[in-house]
Amino acid sequence: MSSPTYERLGLTQNQVLSMYETMLLARKIDERMWLLNRAGKIPFVVSCQGQEGAQVGAAMALETEKDYILPYYRDLGLVLHFGMTPVDLMMQGFAKGPDPNSGGRQMPGHFGQKENRIVSGSSPVTTQLPHAAGFGLAAKMEKKDFVTMVSFGEGSASQGDFHEGANFAGIHNLPVIFFCENNKYAISVPMDKQSGSEYVSDRAAGYGMPGVTVDGNDPLAVYEAVKEAVDRARNGKGPTLIETLTYRLTPHSSDDDDSFYRSKEEVEQAKKEDAVHTFSSYLKENGVLTDTAEQEMLERIKHKVDEATERAEDAPYGTPESLFDYVYAGQDGERTWQ
Numbered sequence: 001m002s003s004p005t006y007e008r009l010g011l012t013q014n015q016v017l018s019m020y021e022t023m024l025l026a027r028k029i030d031e032r033m034w035l036l037n038r039a040g041k042i043p044f045v046v047s048c049q050g051q052e053g054a055q056v057g058a059a060m061a062l063e064t065e066k067d068y069i070l071p072y073y074r075d076l077g078l079v080l081h082f083g084m085t086p087v088d089l090m091m092q093g094f095a096k097g098p099d100p101n102s103g104g105r106q107m108p109g110h111f112g113q114k115e116n117r118i119v120s121g122s123s124p125v126t127t128q129l130p131h132a133a134g135f136g137l138a139a140k141m142e143k144k145d146f147v148t149m150v151s152f153g154e155g156s157a158s159q160g161d162f163h164e165g166a167n168f169a170g171i172h173n174l175p176v177i178f179f180c181e182n183n184k185y186a187i188s189v190p191m192d193k194q195s196g197s198e199y200v201s202d203r204a205a206g207y208g209m210p211g212v213t214v215d216g217n218d219p220l221a222v223y224e225a226v227k228e229a230v231d232r233a234r235n236g237k238g239p240t241l242i243e244t245l246t247y248r249l250t251p252h253s254s255d256d257d258d259s260f261y262r263s264k265e266e267v268e269q270a271k272k273e274d275a276v277h278t279f280s281s282y283l284k285e286n287g288v289l290t291d292t293a294e295q296e297m298l299e300r301i302k303h304k305v306d307e308a309t310e311r312a313e314d315a316p317y318g319t320p321e322s323l324f325d326y327v328y329a330g331q332d333g334e335r336t337w338q
Contacts, residue, residue, distance in 0.1 A: 023052040026076040048076040050249035053275025057222030070128040070150040073109030083116035090312035097318040126156040129165030136174030149177040155186025170207035175233035183248040188261040204241040216244030
């Protein structure tokens with residue numbers, strides 16, 4: 001009898017259980033944020049549901065103590081693995097002063113936390129790709145052993161920044177991983193209306209790098225692809241473009257009506273392939289997870305989400321005096337976000 005896939009990849013039972021728990025935590029935080037939004041308590045949600053397997057599978061292949069990530073706005077699973085907490089994320093959702101991302105100044109999904117090597121993103125999509133190439137150039141020039149992974153949706157692959165970032169990394173052979181979470185729709189435009197090629201990864205050859213497309217509902221397949229790309233980057237072999245085929249199970253955001261561009265039947269079919277459920281089944285089939293252990297995991301997660309919600313709801317907003325912090329030089333000019 002052949003060994004399970006996770007063992008072949010060098011992962012332990014504890015590691016794959018941790019992978020699943022982080023996926024579940026991201027899902028439950030996201031679900032709570034939707035409830036809070038509908039209750040009028042937080043203004044906006046941009047969801048990770050359906051993409052957690054790809055995010056956490058990729059994150060597990062990186063080294064959180066030295067590598068850098070430049071996430072995009074759906075990446076709850078990725079930033080949780082890199083050290084952001086449910087409290088941090090809820091503070092951002094409620095736009096409270098203790099929010100480590102921006103002190104409550106920026107919309108949810110604009111992640112940034114220097115201490116955990118999570119590089120701040122901006123509202124215009126795709127700008128993080130040239131930034132990631134810059135991090136890769138710094139690593140090469142300073143001879144530092146870190147890999148940079150930048151994530152983005154397939155809609156970003158239609159932007160000029162995608163070409164500029166990937167082209168620069170290819171020319172200079174930089175240790176950067178371009179990680180596309182292809183959830184089929186960008187905001188409302190299907191992939192076949194965005195690109196003449198079937199896959200985003202088909203473009204990699206034009207930048208002189210390998211291109212790989214994997215099943216984003218299989219966290220282990222994503223882990224394997226990203227681990228290979230990480231090893232290439234660390235060994236001086238340059239960048240890789242990885243495309244994960246996922247599906248966004250929710251509307252684009254809490255302000256979107258997805259019924260205008262896709263059917264309920266399509267979404268229901270996608271739910272059957274949701275990694276949160278399929279990976280649970282995989283772990284149980286291989287004797288790694290039991291129903292009892294899963295229920296205990298869910299109870300731990302519920303406690304974390306409840307506590308984070310309560311703390312964020314009770315936290316103060318930023319003071320009016322903080323309005324000009326980080327805008328003008330002055331007495332507080334040396335302060336930086338954690």
